[in-house]
Amino acid sequence: MHDTQDLVRALADGLPAWLPAQRWFAGKDRPVRSVRPLHTTVLLDGDPLLLHLVVEVEQQDRREPYQLLIGCREQLPEHLGASWIASPGGRPCYEAGTDPELTAHLLTALAEQRHVGELRFALEDGVSLRAGARGRPIGAEQSNTSLVYGHDYILKLFRRLAPGPSADLDRHRALHAVGCTHIAQPLGSITGRLHGQPVVLGMLQEFMADAVEGWAMATTSVRDLLAEGDLHADEAGGDFAGEAHRLGRAVATVHADLDRALGHRQAGADELAEAGERMLRRLDEVLLQVPALGPYAPAIREAFERVRVMTGPVVVQQVHGDLHLGQVLRTVHGWLLIDFEGEPAAPIAKRVLPHTPLRDVAGMLRSFDYAAHQMIVDQPANKQLTVRALEWSRRNRSAFCDGYAAVAAGAAPTGAGEPPAIALIGDPRRHARLLHALELDKAIYEIAYENANRPEWLSVPLASVARMTTEGEHL
Numbered sequence: 001m002h003d004t005q006d007l008v009r010a011l012a013d014g015l016p017a018w019l020p021a022q023r024w025f026a027g028k029d030r031p032v033r034s035v036r037p038l039h040t041t042v043l044l045d046g047d048p049l050l051l052h053l054v055v056e057v058e059q060q061d062r063r064e065p066y067q068l069l070i071g072c073r074e075q076l077p078e079h080l081g082a083s084w085i086a087s088p089g090g091r092p093c094y095e096a097g098t099d100p101e102l103t104a105h106l107l108t109a110l111a112e113q114r115h116v117g118e119l120r121f122a123l124e125d126g127v128s129l130r131a132g133a134r135g136r137p138i139g140a141e142q143s144n145t146s147l148v149y150g151h152d153y154i155l156k157l158f159r160r161l162a163p164g165p166s167a168d169l170d171r172h173r174a175l176h177a178v179g180c181t182h183i184a185q186p187l188g189s190i191t192g193r194l195h196g197q198p199v200v201l202g203m204l205q206e207f208m209a210d211a212v213e214g215w216a217m218a219t220t221s222v223r224d225l226l227a228e229g230d231l232h233a234d235e236a237g238g239d240f241a242g243e244a245h246r247l248g249r250a251v252a253t254v255h256a257d258l259d260r261a262l263g264h265r266q267a268g269a270d271e272l273a274e275a276g277e278r279m280l281r282r283l284d285e286v287l288l289q290v291p292a293l294g295p296y297a298p299a300i301r302e303a304f305e306r307v308r309v310m311t312g313p314v315v316v317q318q319v320h321g322d323l324h325l326g327q328v329l330r331t332v333h334g335w336l337l338i339d340f341e342g343e344p345a346a347p348i349a350k351r352v353l354p355h356t357p358l359r360d361v362a363g364m365l366r367s368f369d370y371a372a373h374q375m376i377v378d379q380p381a382n383k384q385l386t387v388r389a390l391e392w393s394r395r396n397r398s399a400f401c402d403g404y405a406a407v408a409a410g411a412a413p414t415g416a417g418e419p420p421a422i423a424l425i426g427d428p429r430r431h432a433r434l435l436h437a438l439e440l441d442k443a444i445y446e447i448a449y450e451n452a453n454r455p456e457w458l459s460v461p462l463a464s465v466a467r468m469t470t471e472g473e474h475l
């Protein structure tokens with residue numbers, strides 16, 4: 001089979017079985033009916049062949065476009081065996097991200113700013129690259145696929161696509177333009193066209209080789225505390241509160257920088273009503289998936305109702321949108337925020353909308369709670385461990401808010417002489433009612449996320465909801 005279109009059509013028949021096993025595939029909750037190739041671009045001809053595909057995946061009630069990079073060889077070497085997808089016409093086709101020869105080609109295309117068919121490989125202004133390095137998949141639990149090139153670059157290939165702007169790329173660009181020091185510099189992009197509109201396919205960034213994920217640091221600290229016989233969180237060697245304080249400062253600074261770059265505005269009662277309704281709708285959807293949430297529903301509804309009838313105004317701006325300890329990296333110079341894409345489950349068009357910065361604060365507060373309680377997920381009856389986990393969570397949540405409040409208190413006016421949004425917010429704990437509702441909303445999202453992806457962790461957000469609905473708006 002030599003014709004590329006025939007090869008791709010035959011390959012597409014093998015994709016319904018392969019897609020659900022991929023970590024980044026967002027539709028694992030229902031069977032894949034069919035996969036239809038929308039665009040095929042030959043990036044490298046011969047043996048190996050490198051194909052860029054945009055396919056439409058059809059499931060019960062949805063059709064969504066995904067990006068695939070496919071390698072094809074006459075003979076599949078042993079080290080690529082695990083990446084095999086199908087062998088249309090006897091020619092093995094596989095996930096190209098695992099083939100160093102093919103990933104090197106992507107970096108070269110970026111370095112040379114190539115145009116191939118409708119694909120544009122471009123560098124940000126003033127950037128030049130050292131090509132030649134081979135990329136390897138980062139191997140993280142991801143919604144997308146990232147390739148790391150030596151100690152220098154990381155290329156994120158977005159998997160589920162939507163035409164129009166990319167929140168991740170645009171927010172990185174805006175933050176870099178105002179000199180934000182809490183992000184990895186954006187270096188380049190890959191764009192194409194989908195349904196007649198531009199679409200962002202990839203983002204190249206500076207790779208922070210010395211970085212440690214916040215989640216790894218926080219859970220190590222929890223582990224050390226839980227292993228101690230009788231020390232408290234502030235006495236244990238691996239105390240995290242200093243880092244949590246610095247992280248609060250970093251998040252507030254990124255909010256101030258996003259405001260400086262893209263501005264803020266006041267959201268009125270109608271938008272708050274809409275936000276409250278959105279929270280209530282999500283609760284109803286998740287209740288259908290996870291009936292165990294039922295006993296807490298009345299108290300959660302009450303909290304969301306209170307948002308629905310708030311009179312405002314509440315200040316909104318561009319935010320991170322899915323902030324948690326897995327989205328922050330600690331380098332020797334301080335904390336960085338990564339992945340400004342918003343919640344993976346949200347429709348892509350909705351992810352660029354402005355929100356209250358308290359949404360990110362709520363995400364991070366949830367994450368401290370997660371870090372503490374996931375460690376004892378299989379020992380729910382151990383009161384001593386539960387008390388200690390709670391102590392760790394409270395101490396670090398509070399240090400994070402202190403850090404945020406310190407930056408908010410000293411925030412300089414924006415270009416227009418106006419105070420930035422974070423100065424209007426001040427200490428996040430002043431907004432207990434809204435923050436509580438945002439935390440509950442995030443926990444509801446997490447319940448759906450865990451139910452679909454990691455059922456063994458479902459009890460973590462469920463237990464948080466139980467605590468939150470008993471304790472109320474308490475930090």
Ligand SMILES: Nc1ncnc2c1ncn2[C@@H]1O[C@H](COP(=O)(O)OP(=O)(O)O)[C@@H](O)[C@H]1O
Pocket residue numbers: 138140141142143144145146154156184205206207208209211213326327329338339341
């Ligand atoms: N600039 C970077 N430097 C070092 N590691 C990074 C960088 N960006 C991302 N990572 C690592 O890659 C992982 C996945 O990146 P992320 O942007 O969160 O992808 P996804 O959108 O697929 O969730 C992160 O958890 C982090 O460990």
Ligand SMILES: O=P(O)(O)O[C@H]1O[C@H](CO)[C@@H](O[C@H]2O[C@H](CO)[C@@H](O)[C@H](O)[C@H]2O)[C@H](O)[C@H]1O
Pocket residue numbers: 141142143215322324325326327339343344345363366367368370371446449
């Ligand atoms: O990093 P992603 O953008 O893919 O975010 C999704 O996956 C996260 C898990 O990897 C999930 O985060 C939840 O688990 C984290 C620990 O693994 C915890 O730190 C977070 O607080 C918790 O929300 C995230 O919600 C989801 O969108």
